[in-house]
Amino acid sequence: MSYCVALKLKRGLVFMSDTLTNGGLDNISCYPKTFCWGLAGERQILLATAGNLATTQAVVSTLSEQTKKLKEPRDSILGAPTMFQVARIISQTLAEIIVNSTPSQQTAKSAFSATMILGGQIKGGETQLYLIYPEGNFIEVSDDKPFFQIGETKYGRPILVRAFDPEMEFNDAIKLLMVSFDSTMKANLSVGLPLDIRVYNDGSLTSARELRVEKDDAYYQMISRAWGDALKASLVQLPDYDYNQD
Amino acid sequence: MSYCVALKLKRGLVFMSDTLTNGGLDNISCYPKTFCWGLAGERQILLATAGNLATTQAVVSTLSEQTKKLKEPRDSILGAPTMFQVARIISQTLAEIIVNSTPSQQTAKSAFSATMILGGQIKGGETQLYLIYPEGNFIEVSDDKPFFQIGETKYGRPILVRAFDPEMEFNDAIKLLMVSFDSTMKANLSVGLPLDIRVYNDGSLTSARELRVEKDDAYYQMISRAWGDALKASLVQLPDYDYNQD
Numbered sequence: 001m002s003y004c005v006a007l008k009l010k011r012g013l014v015f016m017s018d019t020l021t022n023g024g025l026d027n028i029s030c031y032p033k034t035f036c037w038g039l040a041g042e043r044q045i046l047l048a049t050a051g052n053l054a055t056t057q058a059v060v061s062t063l064s065e066q067t068k069k070l071k072e073p074r075d076s077i078l079g080a081p082t083m084f085q086v087a088r089i090i091s092q093t094l095a096e097i098i099v100n101s102t103p104s105q106q107t108a109k110s111a112f113s114a115t116m117i118l119g120g121q122i123k124g125g126e127t128q129l130y131l132i133y134p135e136g137n138f139i140e141v142s143d144d145k146p147f148f149q150i151g152e153t154k155y156g157r158p159i160l161v162r163a164f165d166p167e168m169e170f171n172d173a174i175k176l177l178m179v180s181f182d183s184t185m186k187a188n189l190s191v192g193l194p195l196d197i198r199v200y201n202d203g204s205l206t207s208a209r210e211l212r213v214e215k216d217d218a219y220y221q222m223i224s225r226a227w228g229d230a231l232k233a234s235l236v237q238l239p240d241y242d243y244n245q246d
Numbered sequence: 247m248s249y250c251v252a253l254k255l256k257r258g259l260v261f262m263s264d265t266l267t268n269g270g271l272d273n274i275s276c277y278p279k280t281f282c283w284g285l286a287g288e289r290q291i292l293l294a295t296a297g298n299l300a301t302t303q304a305v306v307s308t309l310s311e312q313t314k315k316l317k318e319p320r321d322s323i324l325g326a327p328t329m330f331q332v333a334r335i336i337s338q339t340l341a342e343i344i345v346n347s348t349p350s351q352q353t354a355k356s357a358f359s360a361t362m363i364l365g366g367q368i369k370g371g372e373t374q375l376y377l378i379y380p381e382g383n384f385i386e387v388s389d390d391k392p393f394f395q396i397g398e399t400k401y402g403r404p405i406l407v408r409a410f411d412p413e414m415e416f417n418d419a420i421k422l423l424m425v426s427f428d429s430t431m432k433a434n435l436s437v438g439l440p441l442d443i444r445v446y447n448d449g450s451l452t453s454a455r456e457l458r459v460e461k462d463d464a465y466y467q468m469i470s471r472a473w474g475d476a477l478k479a480s481l482v483q484l485p486d487y488d489y490n491q492d
Contacts, residue, residue, distance in 0.1 A: 154400030158429040162477045171489035176481060183404040199489075223484060230480035231408045235422060238472050241465060243417035243445075 001190040002033055002050035002151035005180060006117040007173050008129040008141050009166050012202035013119045015046050016177040018185070020192035021053050034196050035060050037067065037077060041205050043122040045077055045086060046198055050151035051114025051134070058097045059114070063090065083128040087118055087138045095136025110134070115150045119200065127202045155187040156180035170199050175223065178213070182224045193220070247436040248279055248296035248397035251426060252363040253419050254375040254387055255412050258448035259365045261292050262423040264431070266438035267299050280442050281306050283313065283323060287451050289368040291323055291332060292444055296397035297360025297380070304343045305360070309336065329374040333364050333384045341382025356380070361396045365446065373448045401433040402426035416445055421469065424459070428470045439466070 004017035017033040031053065038044040047063075049056035066076040066089075073079030080086045094114060101112035116132040131148045132138040141148060146166055149157060159180050168176070174197060184191050197211040213220050250263035263279040277299065284290040293309075295302035312322040312335075319325030326332045340360060347358035362378040377394045378384040387394060392412055395403060405426050414422070420443060430437050443457040459466050 154433070155404055157433055158401055158404070159477060159481070161432060162474045163481050169489075171487040172481075174487040174489060175484060178487070179481065179484075186407060187400070187403055219485075219487060226484050227480070228408045230483065231405060234473070234476035234480050235405070235409050235418075235425065237476065238421060238425075238469060239465075241417040241420040241424070243415075243420060 001188060003149070003153070003156065003181060003184050003188075003191045004033055004048035004050055004117060004151055005147060005149045005156070005160070005177055006046070006048055006119050006129055007164065007166075007168075007177070008119070008127065008146035009168055009170070009173060010202070011168075011170060012204070013046060013127060013129065013198075013200040013208070014170060014173045014177065015048050015117070015119065015196075015198040015208075016174075016181060017048050017196050018181065018191045019194050019196060020190060022190050025189070028192075030194070032196055034198055036198060036208050036210075037063070038205075038207055039078060040207070041123070043078065043120065044200055044205055044208060045118070045120035046200060046208055047090065047119075048117040048150065049114060050116070052101075052112045055094070055097055055101060055112050055114040056116070059090070059094050059116070062093050062097070081122070082125055083118075083120055083122055083130070086120065086122075087130040087132065090116065090118055091132045091136045091138045094132060094134060098134050117148045117150055121200070121202070121205060123205060127200070152184055152188050152191050156184040159183065174199075174211075178220055178223045179227050182220075182227060186224075193217075195220075247434060249395070249399070249402065249427065249430050249434075249437040250279055250294035250296055250363060250397055251393060251395045251402070251406070251423055252292070252294055252365050252375055253410065253412075253414075253423070254365070254373065254392035255414055255416070255419060256448070257414075257416060258450070259292060259373060259375065259444075259446040259454070260416060260419045260423065261294050261363070261365065261442075261444040261454075262420075262427060263294050263442050264427065264437045265440050265442060266436060268436050271435070274438075276440070278442055280444055282444060282454050282456075283309070284451075284453050285324060286453070287369070289324065289366065290446055290451055290454060291364070291366035292446060292454055293336065293365075294363040294396065295360060296362070298347075298358045301340070301343055301347060301358050301360040302362070305336070305340050305362070308339050308343070327368070328371055329364075329366055329368055329376070332366065332368075333376045333378065336362065336364055337378045337382045337384045340378060340380060344380050363394045363396055367446070367448070367451060369451060373446070398430055398434050398437050402430040405429065420445075420457075424466055424469045425473050428466075428473060432470075439463075441466075 195213040200208040441459040
């Protein structure tokens with residue numbers, strides 16, 4: 001299981017993903033799940049992936065190969081004229097790879113299924129964020145709650161729903177994401193450290209900044225401990241339920 | 247979808263369940279999901295249910311009917327000598343009803359599946375809490391984390407994992423459960439008010455106290471609002487991530 005979140009802030013994009021992949025509890029590995037492509041000053045593309053590792057690797061490799069073909073640059077994510085077209089290329093690639101892997105008719109429930117979050121910006125356009133489904137279609141974020149989660153999304157969702165604000169600074173967004181990931185990792189062993197963070201500055205068209213949270217990261221450990229304490233303290237401070245008077 | 251939680255405290259048992267059942271978003275109803283049977287001074291039994299409504303109703307009706315047969319009292323939940331035997335009766339009833347409803351071989355993924363939490367006490371025995379699976383087997387709570395959740399469990403789990411303590415008073419437990427339900431209802435529309443609460447005093451062998459949280463319950467509304475504010479405030483108070491210095 002994976003857990004990836006992408007936030008669309010006024011200041012830009014923040015992606016966070018875990019790196020644990022597993023084919024059973026005794027077969028675990030560390031793989032990056034967020035990938036970046038770019039042409040400085042022209043476009044920057046970020047892609048977070050969750051699902052079957054063979055599928056997501058095939059998609060990423062296919063996308064990378066296409067960028068090296070000179071014949072049909074418009075068919076590659078580095079040549080497409082808009083982020084919408086980039087989303088179409090990726091979603092079609094994903095759906096084709098799943099269909100080719102699945103013996104019978106493709107369904108979203110296929111063992112080879114995968115889901116992706118695409119973010120980025122092309123010169124002259126706005127920063128955009130899409131959720132790409134294994135069926136080969138996609139949606140864009142809403143302005144009300146401009147974030148997407150994929151993979152093991154439920155444990156870490158309540159804090160995002162409550163505390164996310166598109167006006168956030170990058171450091172506050174990273175703190176929020178760490179809390180969301182901590183809640184998830186406390187509940188599901190198949191989501192695990194290290195975490196990959198990518199931060200893209202809106203309008204910069206320069207590479208996303210890359211940060212990694214390792215297992216012994218002091219800040220993460222502090223957040224994990226302090227958040228548990230803060231939750232307990234918050235609960236105590238809420239007015240008591242009047243059990244006896246009823 | 248349902249959401250039910252049962253806590254085993256030192257003081258006794260607290261059950262909370264929502265009451266929304268749905269066969270699609272345009273076909274919703276309000277049904278109780280927690281049921282009680284008892285003989286004052288001899289035994290008290292609580293059963294929370296999640297899953298197919300026809301299955302859970304058939305189980306509850308079958309269990310109730312069995313209590314009225316005088317021939318084999320040991321085969322009824324009001325005649326079985328121990329809570330372990332009560333768990334066996336319920337789990338076998340559940341598995342049989344699912345098998346009879348499912349055309350082909352029964353699997354846990356059957357559309358007729360259901361999961362249950364059984365709690366209670368029989369004179370001379372301790373208060374016990376079991377999780378009953380649709381396959382017809384069951385487990386007892388661990389001493390470390392003596393609570394069970396069924397149905398839509400993930401959104402409301404992080405706060406339970408962090409803040410639950412078996413030494414809690416009943417009013418603190420109800421407050422904790424309200425927060426857990428609020429997180430769940432904010433994320434999944436198919437879990438909804440009103441909420442049913444049952445509180446059993448360890449050793450009392452008297453009926454569990456019944457409380458209902460209606461849609462306009464002032465305490466619940468206050469908790470929902472105050473918890474959101476508390477989460478945001480807690481997040482702000484955590485030390486900032488040092489984004490710029492890296």
